[in-house]
Structure formats: structure tokens, C-alpha cells
Amino acid sequence: MxxxxxxxxxxxxxxxxxxxxxxxxxxxxxxxxxxxxxxxxxxxxxxxxxxxxxxxxxxxxxxxxxxxxxxxxxxxxxxxPLWLATTLPEQRRQMTAFLDWERNARRIVEFSPLLVPGVLQTSDYIRAMMTAPGANIPASEVASRIATRIGRRQALTKHNPAKLLALIGQAALTQEIGGRQVMIEQLRHLLEMAAWLNVELRIVPDRRGWHPGLEGEFTLIETPLTPTSLASIVCVGNRRTVLILHEDDDVADYRSASERILGVSLPPEKSAAFIAELIHRMENYHG
CATH class of the missing domain: 1.10.260.40 (lambda repressor-like DNA-binding domains)
Structure with a gap:
């Protein structure tokens, strides 16, 4: 099969x-x-x-x-055993497939060390990334891409929504993408999302020693295969393409990695307090 x-x-x-x-x-x-x-x-x-x-x-x-x-x-x-899309046509189809998996997900684990995870991004944060020098995204495509990314929230708002475990690196919170005000609004949005019952948001602080998260971002998606079993994929991205893995050993390796990262992350309550304190400092900074 x-x-x-x-x-x-x-x-x-x-x-x-x-x-x-x-x-x-x-x-x-x-x-x-x-x-x-x-x-x-x-x-x-x-x-x-x-x-x-x-x-x-x-x-x-x-x-x-x-x-x-x-x-x-x-x-x-x-x-x-893996799907590496190298041409633009196949990359489009791969993105369509990824969004389909995400929409039908039962559980999503996303580790993002340097950026806010896509499913939790605000429209202004997305726009700032897509219009920054070097982004190389045609102006005519920006609006549709923002809509597509915002649409990913459907996985969290649908009937029987997916459970999201978002593991976010401390550095992702201080990039000031789009400027300070855009970043403040993004951080506030994270706090709002962290209050959802199906969202667990944890911050991975700096100076925690080695852990698998230092090797880069990844997304683990689990979808129902049958009423009693799940199918899982792992997406590992870079600037040019995305690698999708589905073999049991590969998925198990990334599941183990996510558990190790979870072990060095802050609990949800402390993560929310960390973000709230950062918002306070950014709002009151006059440098």
C-alpha cells in the first residue's frame, strides 16, 4: 500500500x-x-x-x-521514502499537499527557532517577511500568499481541531520583523493563541546546552489513517525547498527530537509570562 x-x-x-x-x-x-x-x-x-x-x-x-x-x-x-521538490511545479504541488495534511491533522508539533511558526503568524508579520529585501516574492503574489498562510489557522479552528504544540526559540521573539510595533502585535497574538485549549505554546530559552532543536526547524503532522491509526509526516524546510519524510524510522527520530526539545522548554505558564514581560519591555523601551 x-x-x-x-x-x-x-x-x-x-x-x-x-x-x-x-x-x-x-x-x-x-x-x-x-x-x-x-x-x-x-x-x-x-x-x-x-x-x-x-x-x-x-x-x-x-x-x-x-x-x-x-x-x-x-x-x-x-x-x-522522502519527497524533495526541486522544481517550481513540484514545489507548488508539494505545498498543496502540505496544506492538505495540515487541514486534516489531529496533532501538529512545530519547532521554530528563529521565526514565529507560520500557523501563528499575524498578517502584518507575514507581509513584513514577504516584502523584505531579498525575499524575492513578486508583489502580485504577496496578498494571495498572506491569505494562504492565514488560512492555515483552519486546522486549529475546525470542528475537532488539531492539537498544536508550538516550540518557539527565544530568538524568534526578538527579531523585530516589520519593526517594533508589528512585533509587539505578533507577541500579543501569541499570548491570545496560547490561551486556546488546543494550543500548547512553549518557549525554548537560550543557553540550554545542546538539544536537537539546534539542528533546525521542523514540523511533525499526524493525520488519521483509519479510526484507530495515524499517518505521520515530517517537513524540514530551507530557503529553496522542503523535504517531506514519512518512513516510520524518520518520523520516530523527529518525534524523539521534539520530546527532547520539550524537555528544555519553559512550561506554558512561564512561556506566557516570558512573552508578556518581553511585550512590556518593548512597549517601554525608548532607545
């Missing part, structure tokens, strides 16, 4: 293309001479079609141009 993040992304793309044409599975099956059960398993990611089968489906659905190319990038290496 496949069900890798890339297989799920491919299946979702095929299902979306079919539904947009208002074609039923049985109609598509008859048109390309494929069993409806096979098509269904392809769309759920339980099985992976060969690239030629993907091309056949897309041709039948009149999918052309850039979209055809984007979906075809998902048809290769679908069962590999």
Missing part, C-alpha cells in the same frame, strides 16, 4: 481534475478501460498509477499545459 505524501498528492490532483469536469469514476473507467476500484485507489493514494496511466487520465480529462506538467511531476518517484 502506497499512501505516501506524494501518492496522496497525486491522487488528490487526479480527483480534482476529474471532478472539475464533472465526470464520474465509472465514466472515466469506461473511457480509459480501467477498473473503477483501481481508479478509486489511485485517487486515494493507496496505489500509484504508472506515469503513462497518469498521462492517459489527464489527456482524457483535457488537462493541458502547465497543469499537465505539474501533475506529471508527481507521477515519478511516488513510492520513495
Amino acid at each position: 502506497a499512501r505516501t505524501p506524494k501518492a496522496r498528492a497525486l491522487g488528490a490532483a487526479l480527483r480534482q481534475a476529474r471532478e472539475e469536469k464533472q465526470i464520474l469514476l465509472r465514466q472515466l473507467g469506461a473511457a480509459i478501460d480501467r477498473d473503477i476500484g483501481v481508479l478509486s485507489r489511485w485517487e486515494t493514494g493507496e496505489r500509484t498509477p504508472k506515469p503513462e496511466h497518469v498521462a492517459q487520465i489527464l489527456t482524457r480529462l483535457d488537462v493541458e499545459g502547465d497543469r499537465f506538467a505539474e501533475i506529471m511531476t508527481l507521477a515519478y518517484g511516488t513510492n520513495e
Whole structure:
């Protein structure tokens, strides 16, 4: 059984293309001479079609141009133990897959040493990052990207919301991205989110010695696979791309890392007090 993040992304793309044409599975099956059960398993990611089968489906659905190319990038290496997107089309599909996992998550663990985690960012904080020199984001895309990132909060506000464990490095609180006032409002927002029942926010102070968090940021997402089991992925990002891991050993390693970081973090109450004190100092600083 496949069900890798890339297989799920491919299946979702095929299902979306079919539904947009208002074609039923049985109609598509008859048109390309494929069993409806096979098509269904392809769309759920339980099985992976060969690239030629993907091309056949897309041709039948009149999918052309850039979209055809984007979906075809998902048809290769679908069962590999990691998903490293190196081209822009595949990066777009990977981001779509990540957002889908996040929306359906039961639990999210996010460690962010230098920036406020994306799901907890305010719109002004996001805009400041996206419009800063060197961000290299076209002005025409800023508004839509802000909306997409703000939309990630749906994972925390939906019916049966995900539980979020946010482990935030002390340095992330003092960057003053967008200026002092933007940062103050961002810190206030963190305090508001920390009061939610499904959000546990902990600050990881400096000078705690070595811990796995010093190796960089990561996000661990757990989603229901069956009523009694979970599927998990780990996303590790850098400036150019994101690596998605799903093998049991990899996920277990990052789960262990998150527990070690949790062990050197401040409890929720002390974390909230830490943020409140920082807000007070920033509001009263006259340098």
C-alpha cells in the first residue's frame, strides 16, 4: 500500500481534475478501460498509477499545459521514502499537499527557532517577511500568499481541531520583523493563541546546552489513517525547498527530537509570562 505524501498528492490532483469536469469514476473507467476500484485507489493514494496511466487520465480529462506538467511531476518517484521538490511545479504541488495534511491533522508539533511558526503568524508579520529585501516574492503574489498562510489557522479552528504544540526559540521573539510595533502585535497574538485549549505554546530559552532543536526547524503532522491509526509526516524546510519524510524510522527520530526539545522548554505558564514581560519591555523601551 502506497499512501505516501506524494501518492496522496497525486491522487488528490487526479480527483480534482476529474471532478472539475464533472465526470464520474465509472465514466472515466469506461473511457480509459480501467477498473473503477483501481481508479478509486489511485485517487486515494493507496496505489500509484504508472506515469503513462497518469498521462492517459489527464489527456482524457483535457488537462493541458502547465497543469499537465505539474501533475506529471508527481507521477515519478511516488513510492520513495522522502519527497524533495526541486522544481517550481513540484514545489507548488508539494505545498498543496502540505496544506492538505495540515487541514486534516489531529496533532501538529512545530519547532521554530528563529521565526514565529507560520500557523501563528499575524498578517502584518507575514507581509513584513514577504516584502523584505531579498525575499524575492513578486508583489502580485504577496496578498494571495498572506491569505494562504492565514488560512492555515483552519486546522486549529475546525470542528475537532488539531492539537498544536508550538516550540518557539527565544530568538524568534526578538527579531523585530516589520519593526517594533508589528512585533509587539505578533507577541500579543501569541499570548491570545496560547490561551486556546488546543494550543500548547512553549518557549525554548537560550543557553540550554545542546538539544536537537539546534539542528533546525521542523514540523511533525499526524493525520488519521483509519479510526484507530495515524499517518505521520515530517517537513524540514530551507530557503529553496522542503523535504517531506514519512518512513516510520524518520518520523520516530523527529518525534524523539521534539520530546527532547520539550524537555528544555519553559512550561506554558512561564512561556506566557516570558512573552508578556518581553511585550512590556518593548512597549517601554525608548532607545
